[in-house]
Amino acid sequence: PKTVTGPMIRAWIETSAEVFAANRGHLSDLDSPIGDADHGNNMNRGFNAVLEKLPEGDDIGALLKSVAMTLIAKVGGAAGPLYGTLFLEGSKPLMGKTELSQADLAQFFEDAIAGVKKRGRSDVGMKTMLDALVPASEAFQAETAQGGEILAALRAAANAAESGMKATIPMQAQRGRASYLGERSIGHQDPGATSSYLIVQALSDAVEK
Numbered sequence: 001p002k003t004v005t006g007p008m009i010r011a012w013i014e015t016s017a018e019v020f021a022a023n024r025g026h027l028s029d030l031d032s033p034i035g036d037a038d039h040g041n042n043m044n045r046g047f048n049a050v051l052e053k054l055p056e057g058d059d060i061g062a063l064l065k066s067v068a069m070t071l072i073a074k075v076g077g078a079a080g081p082l083y084g085t086l087f088l089e090g091s092k093p094l095m096g097k098t099e100l101s102q103a104d105l106a107q108f109f110e111d112a113i114a115g116v117k118k119r120g121r122s123d124v125g126m127k128t129m130l131d132a133l134v135p136a137s138e139a140f141q142a143e144t145a146q147g148g149e150i151l152a153a154l155r156a157a158a159n160a161a162e163s164g165m166k167a168t169i170p171m172q173a174q175r176g177r178a179s180y181l182g183e184r185s186i187g188h189q190d191p192g193a194t195s196s197y198l199i200v201q202a203l204s205d206a207v208e209k
């Protein structure tokens, strides 16, 4: 496709909810050695609520803002407010748009990431969701700059998110509950980087279908 449509964004949200239902145990297992074993439950509960509240229509900004507000309201802990901020900041320039250009999508990634960095006082290398999201955004832009179309850029983003997720294993956590463990956080994959990879992969999959 040359653009990302409202129905594709709706499919992304629905796919994300399915993926979090399927990966609930996996994500909570990842959160068990370096956290409080609730990340899968948080994301599954959050996206179930997102589906219940999702508005009708193809206004992409409105869809993404609804995701944000529900996650902020329904998911406690670190991930709810951070994913809420991601979708809220990303939605702002997209209000009223029913179709996104490749440039709009690049901007969405940038604004979403800037929101997480600000809210979390975090950046790449701290063993968080940003270690999947930032490489994904960079890969999207690099593929776009090389003339790749939306789907190629999204596939590149999903691959980069997966590599970024795996790269959190040797990192020492510097934010969130895992940071309380100091060096003992080394050797475990970050649950938030994992959920972020799953969300980026879900977007690529939803646009591909």
Ligand code: ADP
Pocket: 031, 035, 036, 038, 039, 042, 076, 077, 078, 079, 080, 082, 116, 119, 120, 121, 122, 127, 128, 129, 130, 175, 176, 177, 190, 191, 192, 193
């Ligand atoms: P909690 O730690 O409150 O139980 P979750 O388990 O749902 O919340 O989410 C934990 C994830 O949140 C971590 O794996 C990490 O990726 C992410 N996270 C925590 N703090 C930050 C932060 N300051 N910036 C970015 N991401 C963070």
Ligand code: MG
Pocket: 031, 035, 036, 037, 038, 039, 077, 177
């Ligand atoms: Mg947790």
Ligand code: MG
Pocket: 036, 038, 077, 078
């Ligand atoms: Mg918790």
